[in-house]
Amino acid sequence: MPADITAILDRYGADRTRLLDMLWAVQDADGHITQPAIEGLAAGLSLSRAEIEETVSFYHFFSMQPAGRHRIYLNNDVSTQLSGRYEAVRDAFEEACGCTFGTVSADGRFGLYDTACIGMCDREPAALIDFVPFTDLTPERVAKIVASLKDGVATKSLAAAFDSGCDVVTTRWQRTGPVFDPRTAAGPSLEALFSLAPGEILEAVAASGLRGRGGAGFSTGLKWRLCRETKAATRYVVCNADEGEPGTFKDRALLTDMPHLLIEGMVAAAYAIDASAGVIYLRAEYRYLFDRLDSLIADYRKAGWLGHNIAGSGFDFDLRLQLGAGSYVCGEESALIESMEGKRGSPRNRPPFPVEAGFCGMPTIVNNVETLAAVPRILKEGADWYAGFGTEKSPGTKLLSVAGDCARPGIYEVPFGITVGEFLDMVGAEPALALQVSGPSGECINAAQSRHRRLCHEDLSIGGAMTVFSAERDLLDHMSRFLSFFIAESCGICTPCRSGNVAMKTLLERLRDGRGEQRHLADLERWGHIIAETSRCGLGASAPNPVLSSLREFPDLYAALVDGREAEMFVPGFDLDASTGDYRRIVERARSNGR
Amino acid sequence: MDGTEAPHKKPILATVSLAGCFGCHMSLLDADERILDVLAAFELHRSPLTDIKRFAKRCDVGLIEGGCCNDENVHVLREFRENCDVLVAVGACAINGGLPALRNEIGLEACLTEAYLEMPTGAGAEGIIPADADIPKLLDRVYPCHEVVKIDYFLPGCPPPADAFWALLTALAAGRAPDLPTELIHYD
Known part of the structure; x- marks a missing residue:
């Protein structure tokens, strides 16, 4: 039945900023976003069709063509590659569904798609089926799952039957800490909050x-004060729950096990900066958490902790969820705000910064889930208590999402400042070849030579992802895959990022094919610096990091690519046998077919 | 050189067209009467213009037209590299693969199928992919020369104009590194 556009427009007050919600409603009803729906939305929102289409086409999970009644998104990021079962699971999906990845089965029942990191890195291979996560996949399980779907079993009940019987993915808490512990995390504790003055919260x-836990590490107190000091009719608190950095799943742990800390952190932030509304921007990959979070927000509202005149303080604040639609760059705060306004998630030029002009032009703070969730803990236990952990410039603790070649993947809370060596021993990763710190946008470091280095803003900045590579891994293959990831996720606005990453990938692949020259190594590094220095936003600025850091940390791996040709600058590798191989195979096949 | 020859011996030039159209060679000949100066400045050895097919002596300069589309091109290019002191990739095909490299986006199998098995002009005919031991084997894609051997200089153009050849060859004959003004190699 076609989506009722009038009802959808009514539900969201024909508010352009809610375009993503409206598109989700259309897609949920029709299976994809149809031309009549686009025309209806354009008319209802006084936009052109092109403005709707440019938004639809930006997001990975929106489709303008039929995409299969069951949509299957198999994660293809680094942690699934390291699981050793990725290829087999991928083949099993293709065989069971009767179509290849990137296509829809002939009967229209299944659509198979690749997707980057769905935040299940400690339970790979994993896939989203109709936005329900299925983890720890094996070819046998894939066959059973697809057979059950063919029998008409509902996706949700299947997930519950296959996983641990609950409707969420269980978190592997390997090490809890003083700040976050699902066993001891208390319930609502907002009374104390309203006994403080907003200024006292800012001071605490x-x-x-506390510094931003998304990775950039900007001072939270300063961000809040700058926002508070901007004169405006209203202000906004935004929680960045668009945890898209491949290898990161620590926010999933908080959203699953301690979401009340996040909500209370947002109320505290709103009270401190005098904000009227808050939004949790939840990545589409975590859509399965939407209803749970939504009902928790409703509970808080019912209890009087959200809404009008909270706890008799005269303070009004309400909160809602905004579902994303699949875009890595939306993790960048200004792109996230664009997306919240119902547009393409293209990063804005800065300044102005969001604290001056953010959501709908109003002063806005955008904070990571972990940052906001730490706030109620700080208010409860005291600023000194919190600052007592970690190092001088990186106070407090950090949640780490650990995956890859280690004995104990999962979530760890550690004080800032622990060494790489302590970390590797803790997660059971000996002997490790390399450690990808903070995902593809972070650094690839040599595990053996970096044991003394410290995980803190003073040395190795940590965003949350820690991916371990053992000595058996083809590290440069993974560096190349990271480039593919950035090529896919670049918003395309600026040339250094849009074209530069392709240039780096081409160079690296040529080198890995044995066709490279010594100068290509230098070119690779030059391109890296050009992209890092001239890109428009943080995505481009960090895209070359894996290659640049691995060039520095593993010079021998790269030198081996031009082995024996180091002395001469312009001598390429060329394998005549390999390059005539295709022709020989084609001729042989034609002959065996009688031609 | 065996030392018995005159000290100011003319530099020796070799040329070849690999996966090219001979347009670059035609452009070299387009130098009008200056072609006589070229012949005065250089001894022309292995070249389609002399019909000398094997290197009999070491050459100072080799001009390569066209990229590599088959194994014979690769063998010839390697011979040029071994026998020439300075190797110049001449024209768009030698430098970038040029027109023949259009097949790189299509794939070898699709090209051969279209040309020899399911050719629209040969309806009903029995198709066969040529695969005699005496004919060159096609490469998986067309390669520019610098991806196969080290190239010392690049002379862009499709074809490079006679004046550009002239400037390149006079510089090399005088033992200078060619430094062509932008106007000479600027095409849009």
């Missing part, structure tokens, strides 16, 4: 030394 957060 500043005194705790």
Whole structure:
């Protein structure tokens, strides 16, 4: 039945900023976003069709063509490659569904798609089927799952039957800490909050030394104060729950096990900066958590902790969820705000910064889930208590999402400043070849030579992802895959990022094919610096990091690519046998077919 | 050189067209009467213009037209590299693969199928992919020369104009590194 566009427009007050919600509603009803729906939305929102289409086409999970009644998105990021079962699971999906990846089965029942990191890195291979996560896949399980779907079993009940019987993915808490512990995390504790003045909250957060936990590490207290000091009719609090950095799943743990800390952190932030509304921007990959979070928000509202005149304080604040639609760059705060306004998630030029002009032009703070969730803990236990953990410039603790070649993948809370050596021993990763710190946008470091290095803003900045590579891994293959990831996720606006990453990938592949020259190594590094220095936003600025850091940390691996040709700058590798191989195979096949 | 020859011996030039159209060679000949100066400045050895097919002596300069589309091109290019002191990739095909490299986006199998098995002009005919031991084997894609051997200089153009050849060869004959003004190699 076609989506009822009038009802959808009514549900969201024909508010352009809610375009993503409306598109989800259309896609949920029709299976894809149809031309009549686009025309209806354009008319209802006084936009052109092109403005709707440019938004639809930006997001990975929106489709303008039929995409299969069951949509299957198999994760293809680094952690699944390291699981050793990726290829087999991929083949099993293709065989069971009767179509190849990137296509829809002939009967229209299944659509198979690749997708980057769905935040299940400690339970790979994993796939989203109709936005329900299926983890720890094997070819046998894939066959059973697809057979059950063919029999008409509902996806949700299948997931519950196959996983641990609950409707969420269980978190592997390998090490809890003083700040986050699902067993001891208390329930609502907002009474104390409203006994404080907003200024006292700002002071406490500043005194705790809390810095942004998304990876950039900007001072939270300063961000809040700058926002508070911007004169405006209203202000907004935004939680960045668009945890897209491949290898990261620590926010999933908080959203699953301690979401009340996040909500209370947002209420505290709103009270401190005098904000009227808050939004949790939840990545589409975590859509399965939407209803749970939504009902928790409703509970808080019912209890009087959200809404009008909270706890008799005269303070009004309400909160809602915004579902994303599949875009890595939306993790960048200004792109996230664009997306919240119902547009393509293209990063904005800065300044102005969101604290001056953010959501709908109003002062806005955008904070990571972990940052906001730490706030109620700081307010409860005290700023000094919090600042007592970690190092001087990186106070507090950090959640790490650990995956890859180690004995104990999962979530760890550690104080800032632990060494790489301590980390590797803790997760059971000996002997490790390399450690990808903070995902593809972070650094690839040599595990053996970096044991003394410290995980903190003073040395190795940590965003949350820690991916371990053992000595058996073809590290440069993974560096090349990281480039493919950035090529796919680049928004395309600026040339250094859009074209530069392709140039780096071409160079690296040529080198890995044995066709490279010594100068290509230098070119690779030059391109890296050009992209890092001239890109428009943080995505481009960090895209070359894996290659640049591995060039520095593993010079021998790269030198081996031009082995024996180091002395001469312009001598290429060329394998005549390999390059005539296709022709010989084609001729042989034609002959065996009688031609 | 065996030392008995005159000290100011003319430099020796070799040329070849690999996966090219001979347009670059035609452009070299387009130098009008200056072609006589070229012949005065250089001894022309292995070249389609002399019909000398094997290197009999070491050459100072080799001009390569066209990229590599088959194994014979690769063998010839390697011979040129071994026998020439300075190797110049001449024209779009030698430098980038040029027109023949259009097949790189299509794939070898699709090209051969279209040309020899399911050719629209040969309806009903029995198709066969040529595969005699005496004919060159096609490469998986067309390669520019610098991806096969080291190339010392690049002379862009499709074809490079006679004046550009002239400037390149006079510089090399005088033992200078060619430094062509932008106007000479600027095409849009």
